[in-house]
Amino acid sequence: xxxxxxxxxxxxxxxxxxxxxxxxxxxxxxxxxxxxxxxxxxxxxxxxxxxxxxxxxxxxxxxxxxxxxxxxxxxxxxxxxxxxxxxxxxxxxxxxxxxxxxxxxxxxxxxxxxxxxxxxxxxxxxxxxxxxxxxxxxxxxxxxxxxxxxxxxxxxxxxxxxxxxxxxxxxxxxxxxxxxxxxxxxxxxxxxxxxxxxxxxxxxxxxxxxxxxxxxxxxxxxxxxxxxxxxxxxxxxxxxxxxxxxxxxxxxxxxxxxxxxxxxxxxxxxxxxxxxxxxxxxxxxxxxxxxxxxxxxxxxxxxxxxxxxxxxxxxxxxxxxxxxxxxxxxxxxxxxxxxxxxxxxxxx
Numbered sequence: 001x002x003x004x005x006x007x008x009x010x011x012x013x014x015x016x017x018x019x020x021x022x023x024x025x026x027x028x029x030x031x032x033x034x035x036x037x038x039x040x041x042x043x044x045x046x047x048x049x050x051x052x053x054x055x056x057x058x059x060x061x062x063x064x065x066x067x068x069x070x071x072x073x074x075x076x077x078x079x080x081x082x083x084x085x086x087x088x089x090x091x092x093x094x095x096x097x098x099x100x101x102x103x104x105x106x107x108x109x110x111x112x113x114x115x116x117x118x119x120x121x122x123x124x125x126x127x128x129x130x131x132x133x134x135x136x137x138x139x140x141x142x143x144x145x146x147x148x149x150x151x152x153x154x155x156x157x158x159x160x161x162x163x164x165x166x167x168x169x170x171x172x173x174x175x176x177x178x179x180x181x182x183x184x185x186x187x188x189x190x191x192x193x194x195x196x197x198x199x200x201x202x203x204x205x206x207x208x209x210x211x212x213x214x215x216x217x218x219x220x221x222x223x224x225x226x227x228x229x230x231x232x233x234x235x236x237x238x239x240x241x242x243x244x245x246x247x248x249x250x251x252x253x254x255x256x257x258x259x260x261x262x263x264x265x266x267x268x269x270x271x272x273x274x275x276x277x278x279x280x281x282x283x284x285x286x287x288x289x290x291x292x293x294x295x296x297x298x299x300x301x302x303x304x305x306x307x308x309x310x311x312x313x314x315x316x317x318x319x320x321x322x323x324x325x326x327x328x329x330x331x332x333x334x335x336x337x338x339x340x341x342x343x344x345x346x347x348x
Contacts, residue, residue, distance in 0.1 A: 002330055002334045002335070003118060003334060003335045004041050004043060004044075004317075004334045005043060005045065005114075005293070005334070005339070006042060006045040006296050006298070006313070007045075007046050007293055007296075007338065008048055008130075008202075008223045008255070008296060008300075009046070009048060009296060009297070009300065010048050010050060010130075010297070010299040010300030011031075011032045011047060011299045012047050012050075012093055013048070013050050013052065014032075014299045015090075016090055016093070024100070030299050031299045031310055032045075032299055032310045033310075034105070034123065036310045036311040039311040040311040040312060040314060041313060041314055041334075042123065042313060043118045043123070043335060044114050044118065044123065044124035044125070044338070045123070046126045046128040047094055047126065048129070048154075048300070049086075049091060049127070049128065049129050050090075051087055051131065051134060053076045075158060075159040080133060080136070083131075083134045087133075087145075088134075091148055091149075094125060094127060103120070103122055105122065106122045106125060107127060108126055109151060110346060114126075114339065115339070127151060127152070128150075128151075128153065128200065128223070129145070129150060129152070129153045129154060130154045130203070131156055131166075132153060132156070132161060132162075132163050132188060133161050135163075135188065139187065142188070142191060142192070142197075146195050151342075152197065152198040153192060153198070154199075154202055154204070155181070155185055155189070155199065155200075155204055155212075156208070158203050162182060162184050163185035164179075164181045164208045165180065165208060166178070167205055167206075168234065169233075169234075171232070171234075171259070173232065173233070174228075174232075174238075175205060175228070175235070175236070175237070176207065177206075178205035179205065179207055179208075180204075180205060180207030180209075180211040181208050181211040181215075185208070186211070186215060189215045193218055196218075198342065198345045199218065199220075199221065200221060201221065201222045201225075202222045202225045202255075206238070206241070209241055209244075213244050213248075218345045219249050219251065219344050220244060220245040221245070221250050221251050221341060222252045223253045224254075224255040224297050225252055225253070225260070226252075226255050226279045226283075227282040227283055227286075230263060230275075231260055231261055231262060231263055231265065232265075233265060235260050237252065242283065243286065245287060245291065246287045249341070249344060250291060251287070251292070251338070252295075253295020253296075254276065254293070254296075255295055255297050255301070256296040256297055256298070256301065256303050256304060256307060256316075257297045257300075257301035258301075258303070258304055260301075261275050261304070262275060269302055270304075270305055271306075272306065273304065273306045273315065273316060273319040276304065276319065280292060281323075290340065293332075293333060293334075293335075294313075294333065294334065317330050317333075317334060
């Protein structure tokens, strides 16, 4: 079994919504728990902290645009006080797992920590923020969260905040659908570089992507995105964006969400693994074999039935092997490319 480092899950949000859920025992709900993680070879993962917005009463789930295509309305913004409460609860949850007396989950702050956890058979947990709503404009909270273990940050989710603009969920669409970084976002990028916090470009507008590319001194990374050339969702990356990532020795983690994989944008869980392989092929063509990894979006998206949950991670690797990827390439995609880019970014 090949060890896997996964670039994104929403398991902390699931536990925020289901506080009695036991992560350390097998669960019937959700995609990730420790027992199924071990079955799937999960050695490390980015645990996302995502402050959810309140649902607007009566708001439609989708609407039809004048050209006949469908889209979801832009999600409402989240007030900082509300975001801080949710963020602190999820960070606290990860800290409690890290305090497990058996040390089965380790909150890691360096590549050496990840490698030590892998050697011990523990799950290496990387603290990631999906949206910077909990960060104040003076960035004092960023230092506090960094001290608590924050090592990866997505400036925005698919909504606007004080630092920048995300892409709405529309199909088909270019990612060039919103403004880029604000002046506060520029300062946030620079401070993340100083603290060596990895910046995730997965949900940001195309203009924001290029703003970060112009500013950041670190490799460009999208933890959970796919190829726009295969599936024209604004959440996916154009070939020009992929070229920019390749130019910085960056990385893209393949998102397993069926809606970001299927060429027609559908969310059918019967999507065949061959479509995932097609995205990997395109990403490898544009990024090289060293620039492609995994970023599943488990517990936050519709998974292909052929994968199911975290226990099915190895099935994708088997499909890639059947498509001609050799052992060295499979290991790079599964975990070694994450270690490479984190070493470049974190400096360890």
